[in-house]
Amino acid sequence: MCTPSRGALLSGRYPIHTGTQHFVISNEEPWSLTLNATLMPEIFQRAGYSTNLVGKWHLGFSRPEYTPTRRGFDYHYGYWGAYIDYYQRRSKMPVANYSLGYDFRRNMELECRERGVYVTDLLTNEAERLIKDHAGKDQPLFLMLSHLAAHTANEDDPLQAPEEEIRKFAYIKDPNRRKYAAMVSKLDQSVGRVISTLANTEQLENSIVIFYSDNGAPSVGMFSNTGSNWPLRGQKNTPWEGGVRVAGAIWSSQLEARGNIFTQPIYVGDWLPTLAHAADIELEESDAHKLDGIDLWPQLAGAADAPHVPREILHSLDDVWRVAALQMGQWKYVNGTTAAGKFDTVLTYRELDDLDPRDSRYPVTVRNSAASRALSRFDLRRLTQQRIAAIRRSAAVRCADFQRSCNPLLEECLYDISTDPCEQNNLAYSSRHSDVLAALRRRVRELRAGAVTPGNRASMPAADPTWHTCTWESFELNKPGTVPLECDYHGVPCESNV
Numbered sequence: 123m124c125t126p127s128r129g130a131l132l133s134g135r136y137p138i139h140t141g142t143q144h145f146v147i148s149n150e151e152p153w154s155l156t157l158n159a160t161l162m163p164e165i166f167q168r169a170g171y172s173t174n175l176v177g178k179w180h181l182g183f184s185r186p187e188y189t190p191t192r193r194g195f196d197y198h199y200g201y202w203g204a205y206i207d208y209y210q211r212r213s214k215m216p217v218a219n220y221s222l223g224y225d226f227r228r229n230m231e232l233e234c235r236e237r238g239v240y241v242t243d244l245l246t247n248e249a250e251r252l253i254k255d256h257a258g259k260d261q262p263l264f265l266m267l268s269h270l271a272a273h274t275a276n277e278d279d280p281l282q283a284p285e286e287e288i289r290k291f292a293y294i295k296d297p298n299r300r301k302y303a304a305m306v307s308k309l310d311q312s313v314g315r316v317i318s319t320l321a322n323t324e325q326l327e328n329s330i331v332i333f334y335s336d337n338g339a340p341s342v343g344m345f346s347n348t349g350s351n352w353p354l355r356g357q358k359n360t361p362w363e364g365g366v367r368v369a370g371a372i373w374s375s376q377l378e379a380r381g382n383i384f385t386q387p388i389y390v391g392d393w394l395p396t397l398a399h400a401a402d403i404e405l406e407e408s409d410a411h412k413l414d415g416i417d418l419w420p421q422l423a424g425a426a427d428a429p430h431v432p433r434e435i436l437h438s439l440d441d442v443w444r445v446a447a448l449q450m451g452q453w454k455y456v457n458g459t460t461a462a463g464k465f466d467t468v469l470t471y472r473e474l475d476d477l478d479p480r481d482s483r484y485p486v487t488v489r490n491s492a493a494s495r496a497l498s499r500f501d502l503r504r505l506t507q508q509r510i511a512a513i514r515r516s517a518a519v520r521c522a523d524f525q526r527s528c529n530p531l532l533e534e535c536l537y538d539i540s541t542d543p544c545e546q547n548n549l550a551y552s553s554r555h556s557d558v559l560a561a562l563r564r565r566v567r568e569l570r571a572g573a574v575t576p577g578n579r580a581s582m583p584a585a586d587p588t589w590h591t592c593t594w595e596s597f598e599l600n601k602p603g604t605v606p607l608e609c610d611y612h613g614v615p616c617e618s619n620v
Contacts, residue, residue, distance in 0.1 A: 123359050124180050124204060125155075127336035127390055128268075132181070132193075133159040134394030134415040136436045138569060141577030144442045147182050149203040149215050149223070150585035152598050153577045154182020155193075160409045162394045163194030166264040169403045172196055174252055177245045177268035180204055184585070184598045191229050199233065199248045200268065201225040203594055205345075207275045208241045208282035210611040213594065216277055216344070221609040223587025223594040224616060232593065234616035240284055242271050242305075246312040250319045257323035262401075267316065271309040272302065274345045281347060283308060294476050299348045314492030317373075321496035327375050330400055332393070334370030338363075341469040343461070350470040353521050355545045360465050361447035361456050361530075363543055366437045372422060375500050376400070379426035381509070383516045386428070387449070389435045391415030396422065439569055442576065446566050452540040455562035459530040466530070468544075485510045519543050526551075534559065591615045 125146035126137040133155065137143035140156045147153060155161075163173040175195045182188035183202035190198040203225050206213045211226040226233050236244060249267045256263045274280035283304035290307065294300040313333060320326040339349025340358040356362025370388075373380065392415040398405055399419040414436070421428045437447035437454075445458040459466055480487050485507040488494055494505065503509065521544035528535035528548035536550040536559050549555045587593055589602030592609035607614065 123337055124178075124273075128179075128181055129155045129159075130389075130391040130415075131336075131393055132161040132163070134162070134391045134413040135159060136391065136414045136439075136569075138436065138439050138573035139412070139414065141574050142181075143438070143573070144440050144576040144578055146204060147180060148217065148581065149183075149213060149225070149594050150218050150220050150581040150597075151579050152184040152582050152585070153579040154184070154188035156574070156577065157187065159412075160406075161194045162397070163190075163264060163266075165194075165394070165398060165403060165405065165409070166401070167194050167196065169401065171262050171264040171401075172256065172259075173264045174198075175266045175268060176200055176248050176252070177266075178205075178270060179268070183594070183596055184582075186230070186596050186599065189230065189596070195266075197229065197252075199228050200245065201270075202227065205270060205273045205275060206241065207279070207611065208270065209238055211237070211241065212276070212592075212609075212611055214276050218581045220581075220586045221588045222276070222592065222611065223590070223609065224592055225594040232615055237616055240282075240308065242269060242308040242312055245269060246315050249312075249316055253316070253319045253325065254323055257325060263325075267312075269309060269312065271312075272305050272339075272347055272349060274340075274347050280345070281305065293479065295473055296348070299476075302348045305347075311492075314496075317493040317496045326496060327500070330372070330374040330376075330397065332370070332372045334390075335368040336390070338365045338368060339470075343465060348470075351468075352470050353468060353519055353544055355466065355468055357465050357469055359460055361438045361445055361459060362466060362545055363539070364468070366447070367543075373497060374400070374423075376423055378424055379428075380500070381502060381505070381513075382426040383513065384422065386418060386421050386430050387433060387435060388418055389415060389433070392418050434565070436569055439566065439573060440576075441570070441573075442578075446570075448562055448566055448569070449539065450562060450565065452538050453558050453562060454537045454539045454545070455559070455566065456528070456530050456535040456537075456545075457566070463529070463531055522546055534563075536562070 123146050126142045129137055129140050129142040133140050140159055142155055167173045173194055173196045175190045175198045177200040179190050179202045186192060203213055206225050212222045213225050214222045252265060275282050281298055281301035283301050287304040287307055288301055291300045291303040294303055320329050337358045338351045340346045341349060351357055351364030354364035356364035358365050395413055395415050395417040396419045399417045416433055432451050435449040438445050443460055445460060448455045488510060489505055522542040525547040534550045535548050537545045550559055584602050585597040587609050588606040592607055592614050
């Protein structure tokens with residue numbers, strides 16, 4: 123989920139070591155990612171980088187010291203909380219039923235300009251501005267572009283995209299999937315614009331660019347966006363591969379094997395030590411020994427056949443919901459699940475006749491994309507139709523034959539993810555795997571013994587935007603008003619009715 127994944131990205135530590143292992147930080151809750159963690163932007167800031175966050179934070183804002191520009195970012199343009207409306211930048215928390223509150227800032231100040239501009243474009247515009255302003259400067263740039271897309275907006279209008287973009291997907295019958303396709307298309311355009319801007323300002327060759335998601339799609343249920351994790355099991359906020367395994371891409375001129383599939387398992391917490399190595403930043407010993415992530419830059423930058431590094435990934439250890447999911451090497455252990463198992467199966471489908479008219483010209487479409495045109499001069503080999511087809515085949519997830527299911531509410535589950543990525547064959551009862559099961563059990567116990575108490579705190583009525591001029595504020599310190607306001611998508615704090 124959002125908060126645990128972002129906390130692991132920026133701290134390089136498991137959520138159980140930062141207090142973010144249970145659910146997320148809701149806007150009205152007075153807590154944050156632990157302040158005793160040294161975050162990635164702080165490390166790059168110390169090394170002389172200009173550190174910038176554009177978009178979502180979602181690691182706490184009830185006190186000023188929890189906010190991005192107090193946690194290592196020189197500059198923040200975006201929102202502090204969980205999500206916002208794509209046009210009016212307001213958010214309503216569904217569980218506590220709090221009022222709509224405006225949530226968009228430039229650093230600590232409210233940012234009301236360009237209301238009504240689609241937020242994916244708004245964030246991309248700002249990322250482009252930062253990249254252009256940095257051209258020719260000696261100071262290196264650290265930029266985290268943390269899009270709202272493809273998260274849903276508020277419950278009353280969750281899937282939002284410009285009408286002209288939605289019309290491009292008229293062949294999709296389901297109107298919600300049609301909107302979702304348009305949302306992803308705008309995100310794809312953002313990637314092309316960022317890559318093109320780096321190229322046009324002659325900064326691409328010396329850049330490392332990473333694209334990835336913080337969790338699998340919520341196909342159904344709360345915040346559902348119709349996104350598909352097919353053929354993986356489960357979805358966002360489950361311990362299954364459909365919730366924790368996501369597609370990603372990395373580009374750098376320093377990668378020896380660019381244009382290939384990277385099959386080494388990589389955890390979100392690995393990015394801190396990996397990027398520090400890539401940038402030649404030596405981590406302070408006090409920070410390095412706390413990391414759960416490992417440095418994978420030698421593997422990423424090395425040959426396509428570089429051997430895998432044996433490693434552990436703690437996907438979830440939440441003793442509130444009684445869920446444990448641990449991967450060691452090829453083995454994955456699951457004990458317990460979320461939502462009483464309601465989202466534990468493969469939840470998505472595809473209309474077989476919803477055929478993208480561009481599919482017959484897929485290789486041409488890829489080569490003509492903005493990102494591909496910008497990157498092509500760095501290609502080690504030409505991106506032919508045959509190579510594109512081969513890459514797609516090698517990236518495909520193939521399920522093993524179904525053999526023995528598992529109910530994690532009643533029993534332990536053990537899978538060989540290398541041969542069974544769809545988690546269909548429970549090996550927990552196999553005598554051949556008893557030692558593996560025992561080792562994973564033992565490691566879960568060890569990790570539990572070292573876990574900190576979850577940081578979650580109860581909602582505070584004083585957080586309600588009606589007491590703060592219809593704004594999500596640092597409500598622990600900002601004194602609430604004396605008269606509650608009626609808050610909607612217009613009016614205060616941004617008076618324009620655009």
